[in-house]
Amino acid sequence: MKIAILGTGNLGYSIAMGILTQDDFKVKNLYLTKRNIDSLKKWDKLPNIKISTDNKKAVRFSDVIIIAVQPKQLQSVLEEIKPQLNAKRHTIISVVTGRKIEEIESIVGHGISIVRSMPNTAASVGQSMTCLSGNEKGMENVETAKSIFNSVGQTMCIDEKLMQAATVICASGIAFWMRLIRATTQGAVQLGFDAEEAQELSMQTALGAASLLIKSGSHPEQEIDKVTTPSGCTIEGLNEMEHQGLSSSLIRGLVTSFEKINQI
Ligand SMILES: NC(=O)C1=CN([C@@H]2O[C@H](COP(=O)(O)OP(=O)(O)OC[C@H]3O[C@@H](n4cnc5c(N)ncnc54)[C@H](OP(=O)(O)O)[C@@H]3O)[C@@H](O)[C@H]2O)C=CC1
Numbered sequence: 001m002k003i004a005i006l007g008t009g010n011l012g013y014s015i016a017m018g019i020l021t022q023d024d025f026k027v028k029n030l031y032l033t034k035r036n037i038d039s040l041k042k043w044d045k046l047p048n049i050k051i052s053t054d055n056k057k058a059v060r061f062s063d064v065i066i067i068a069v070q071p072k073q074l075q076s077v078l079e080e081i082k083p084q085l086n087a088k089r090h091t092i093i094s095v096v097t098g099r100k101i102e103e104i105e106s107i108v109g110h111g112i113s114i115v116r117s118m119p120n121t122a123a124s125v126g127q128s129m130t131c132l133s134g135n136e137k138g139m140e141n142v143e144t145a146k147s148i149f150n151s152v153g154q155t156m157c158i159d160e161k162l163m164q165a166a167t168v169i170c171a172s173g174i175a176f177w178m179r180l181i182r183a184t185t186q187g188a189v190q191l192g193f194d195a196e197e198a199q200e201l202s203m204q205t206a207l208g209a210a211s212l213l214i215k216s217g218s219h220p221e222q223e224i225d226k227v228t229t230p231s232g233c234t235i236e237g238l239n240e241m242e243h244q245g246l247s248s249s250l251i252r253g254l255v256t257s258f259e260k261i262n263q264i
């Protein structure tokens, strides 16, 4: 597969990194663009990778076009590449926040296969959660998008109506979970661990909690019941966190983030 990433910034770079560092997924060519390519120079010598400022050339040399520019930059990039697009050959995968499939179609035309996707920066370490939806032609080719994003994590096909919510939960979610890990690290330091140890304890415990749910398929409360000894320290801490609004503040944060995303 020949893939172009137009706009290799934070997210585009994470996707490229994920694709390049896993073993099973074979990419014939990876064409990476941005306007200032200094930050990509170190990849220039790798085989099958092209670094360029030329979006049109990238499209001509690729089958799948991942667009990872800022929302305000999307229109001009689409207008720039439109003359190069071939409905029989190309699939556009947009990771751009808040830009609907119909907005992309209104610029490039209705015959083009379009997949709207929402990965996250954990793609760089093969652990993205990526939501996908597409126009009719895009859904015919959705296996192509799935194969790319399954190579850097897990995928879920969703109704496009849920894409904004998916952005908050999965993409912004990386930042939210980082803050939780940071806060538990700070708590561990206050309880006597040095900073490095504290972060290790916090990270591995977060990974353990997620892994328990993934592997057992159980509900979080079932796992909580196994940890909360009657009159013990866990329930005491948990209840204090809830008195201080832990669940409520998380849910309110998600809803506030969702309200903002609908203005982007
Ligand atoms: N960061 C994240 O975790 C997530 C981001 N998103 C969405 O992904 C998109 C990218 O986000 P993010 O990576 O954070 O943003 P960045 O600003 O880091 O990346 C955008 C990149 O696009 C490049 N660019 C701008 N204009 C052009 C152009 N005309 N041709 C080629 N490249 C161009 C910029 O580089 P240069 O200026 O050198 O051209 C920049 O590297 C956004 O729409 C964002 O909402 C979605 C999910 C998660």
Ligand SMILES: O=C(O)[C@@H]1CCC=N1
Residues within 6 Å of the ligand: 097, 167, 171, 172
């Ligand atoms: O913060 C943002 O707006 C983008 C969308 C999700 C992650 N970054």
